[in-house]
Amino acid sequence: MGIEQSAGRLYVLDLLRFAAAMAIVGYHFIPTHPEVWSGDSSAFEVVADPLQYAWLGVEAFFVISGFVICMSSWGRSLSRFFVSRVSRLMPAYMCAVLLTAAAVSLEPLARERPQPSHVLINLTMLQQFLNVPPVDSVYWTLFVELKFYLLFAIVVYFGVTYRRVVLFCLVWTVVALFAMYTGSGFLRAVVEPSYAPLFVAGITLYLIHRFGPDLLLWGMLAASVAISMVCLAQRDAVRQGAASYPASVAVMLAFFAVMVAVALGGFSWLRWRGMVTVGALTYPVYLLHHEIGLRAIARLAGRMPPWVLLAAVVAGVLLASHAVHRLVERPLARALRDGLSASFARIRSADAAVRTVPAPSGLSGRNGPPGRGAAQPPALPGRR
Template sequence: MTRVPATPRSGTPGPGPRDAARPVAGPPGTAPQPSSRLRAMDALRLLAALSVVLFHFTAREQHRWGMDPDEAFPRLSEVTPYGYTGVHLFFVISGFVILMSAWGRSVPQFVASRVSRLYPAFWAAVLLTAVLRWAWPTFETRTAGEVVANLTMLSEPFGVPAVDGVYWTLWVEIQFYAAVLLLLLVGITRRRVLLLAGAGPLVCTVLALTVPEARGLLTGLPWASMFGAGMVLYVIYREGHTRGTWALVGLNTVQGVVVAVDQKAPAIDALTTGTPVWPPLLALAVVGAVGVVAVVAFVPAVRDLDLPVLTTAGALTYPLYLTHEYYGWALIQALHPALGRVTTLVVVVSVCLALAWVLHRWVERPLQRPLRRAVERVLTRRHRREVEPVGSSAPASPVRASVLVGAGDRR
């Protein structure tokens, strides 16, 4: 296999990429070299978010429609429970893009990019949702202390009730970031990534299936195979494929299917009121989550799409995911008696998308760059103090700094 050098681009965390690169075709068996962004991956993020939105509005048990969702949407509610696998798709995309974001960067650069991408929209979403829960008569409120704890994005491991239940995926993402940060500290190489993406999910899947107590502590265990599949797909995208790399994608996909059938099918049934999900169809949806990321990354007709509107759509994904649930339920409760169910659903999804655009335009865009620079500056200063000899004003050795920040590419 011939390695084709590639310049990693920054990515969007938390559910999905932001600056995925579009490859230029190389020799057979080699990776395409990134030249711009994978705009189709941006659109795929929004598709994943919308599938979760429809799951919450038309399948998840709640009484905002004045009846159970399966009564409000008898036919649609037979399909939308499988929208839960939008979460699987989120995590496959994260494995691909977060590795892309880390490869070739220093620890300060990686941490700063993640903090600046995750927190601005999250802080706004926590405060907006907390205010709505306080003001809306049918919602349970959260205390000021609980809201403050939520703003750290670490409320779940400390046992603090979430302002919005959808935040559970962010704690899973943070656990994945910790694994990637470990790679950065030791130096990201193809071999190390494949080792982590192969052995890590295997251990996590075994624990998820056999040790229920471990799942309660490390919520990322059942999802490690989805992250692993995305990571291997990025290695193929960056450096070319072998039979072994595709076998590793397949192994992670099979593990994802096993966990989905064993644990996620009962979880979906517990959340919904309609017909139980059919395990073979759920398994097919999980395979599809991995497959569609591969299609976007490797099928020229898809990966080479250069439509800026796809990137604009992708930018709405994270704020939509963070804010849709409670604002959507409030709007459903207020509008459906006058507008009817179908019209209300269309209006509510449209309003949620509009709110997502407002957060992207007036919160994310103004705050991300200065926050990233500030965090990177602070971490870089601290790093320099750690690597500079005591009593010396000379810069640290470039070789030593490279090792410490994980910027090397040694095999």
């Protein structure tokens, strides 16, 4: 995914995305699944409590996604938007589905082995639309992302402009609030009201970055942040008491402060090209770490010190993610991008050819003979 600005790449977004991914890895490996450590999880008491808030990395992902999708879709047609999303998401995802399904089948732990038909449906990324269980529970975030893409595709279809993006943000916010108020199951399924303010905040931050701040944009951002803070109270970690609501709000407000600084150019001095590689690992790390990483920990727990095992598994996830990025994601993304672009070019060529083909000569006039164009009007009396 291109993360660019007029003066160069926004490297800080790569760093923030990677930090969010690693926070989620820590959250899943330590406080969420202590049972896989075979009684050795007490070694992580120092970091266990802070990591209870690492689930907020998902919230951060959605804000960054709103920023980046708005930025990368500017000036693109709907077909180019579709091609960029498919080529960006599908190669690493399909590889991760197959690897995760294999890992769960070989080492099921406390869950059932996935059915082959479910694995095939998961390969389409449409499993939750079809009420099929995901191969990995972390895929729920992709379902939310897909809904955002489908909604924002409406703007892309008409052409991304400042006015249309602002209107989109306002309409989505109003409909999301209406869905919360009415409890409409249909609206909730379509507009994702509890996560909509995060995407809207990200989009608004990009508008501030591209066009500069004004009162309307600050107001939209403040409203989105306020609504997202209310929605935090409904997250499982807060409702179940694992995370304090005030502390969760404080963490998210700190993140929003960082994103405001990003939008205003406060991190333009960060230009380390290594961040590009780090950012490229974010998506594979997220896809691979959960089911595969937990099984590696469960298999090796007790055979080495817990911190050594944690470091080894995290390093393994990073190496596997790098391999998937280099060997699967990059070549397949290029092939998908070229193939789909050629397909859409063919559609445009066919449509253009239909528009330029002249009508058959026999149909050019209702009364005239074939090949002579439109029939002449009858002569007026006295003018023969």
